[in-house]
Amino acid sequence: DTGVSQDPRHKITKRGQNVTFRCDPISEHNRLYWYRQTLGQGPEFLTYFQNEAQLEKSRLLSDRFSAERPKGSFSTLEIQRTEQGDSAMYLCASSSPGVLAGGTDTQYFGPGTRLTVL
Amino acid sequence: SQQGEEDPQALSIQEGENATMNCSYKTSINNLQWYRQNSGRGLVHLILIRSNEREKHSGRLRVTLDTSKKSSSLLITASRAADTASYFCATDANQAGTALIFGKGTTLSVSS
Numbered sequence: 001d002t003g004v005s006q007d008p009r010h011k012i013t014k015r016g017q018n019v020t021f022r023c024d025p026i027s028e029h030n031r032l033y034w035y036r037q038t039l040g041q042g043p044e045f046l047t048y049f050q051n052e053a054q055l056e057k058s059r060l061l062s063d064r065f066s067a068e069r070p071k072g073s074f075s076t077l078e079i080q081r082t083e084q085g086d087s088a089m090y091l092c093a094s095s096s097p098g099v100l101a102g103g104t105d106t107q108y109f110g111p112g113t114r115l116t117v118l
Numbered sequence: 119s120q121q122g123e124e125d126p127q128a129l130s131i132q133e134g135e136n137a138t139m140n141c142s143y144k145t146s147i148n149n150l151q152w153y154r155q156n157s158g159r160g161l162v163h164l165i166l167i168r169s170n171e172r173e174k175h176s177g178r179l180r181v182t183l184d185t186s187k188k189s190s191s192l193l194i195t196a197s198r199a200a201d202t203a204s205y206f207c208a209t210d211a212n213q214a215g216t217a218l219i220f221g222k223g224t225t226l227s228v229s230s
Contacts (some may be wrong), residue, residue: 033217042206042220056216091160106151107218109161
């Protein structure tokens with residue numbers, strides 16, 4: 001399967017613990033995105049990488065959150081000192097620039113990691 | 119913040135009927151995309167329509183875009199039980215290669 005993969009699919013942790021999620025994008029995609037989705041809402045953007053460079057971060061990405069994409073391939077999202085409000089589905093997506101100016105930039109999503117903070 | 123607003127929030131229909139969902143957004147866009155999400159799963163890309171296009175078809179899906187009204191609609195014809203899912207529109211805020219901005223979605227339930 002050549003789609004976006006995420007690991008783990010589910011994570012249950014206690015408040016105050018650190019967690020790390022991994023995303024493997026579609027291999028030829030140089031853009032990678034992280035989103036967060038809470039129940040009944042649409043996904044909300046967290047951060048975006050082009051190759052290994054983190055080009056954009058949302059205000060939702062507090063100091064407790066850090067994301068890396070060290071070699072421009074897979075990415076990790078770490079949450080330190082988790083809080084109950086961090087409980088959500090964390091989605092990763094990847095894309096490649098479109099051929100035309102402005103790009104079509106369809107983003108392809110992984111299955112998500114569901115985080116529950118007790 | 120969420121730019122798109124889907125309408126209705128929930129829709130229940132019988133198999134074979136058509137389902138229409140609407141999306142409104144606030145700022146200029148490069149393109150608008152529709153995604154489907156089955157319960158608790160990731161998002162599946164359905165269709166992308168560019169700002170210079172007015173209508174696009176893909177199988178049983180028809181998407182329209184009215185940039186003057188900043189609105190789009192998704193029509194699913196001859197619905198099936200397997201179409202039961204949440205549907206989201208997403209815009210790119212007129213910048214390719216950056217965040218998609220999603221609405222809250224329309225939950226479609228198709229009963230047999």
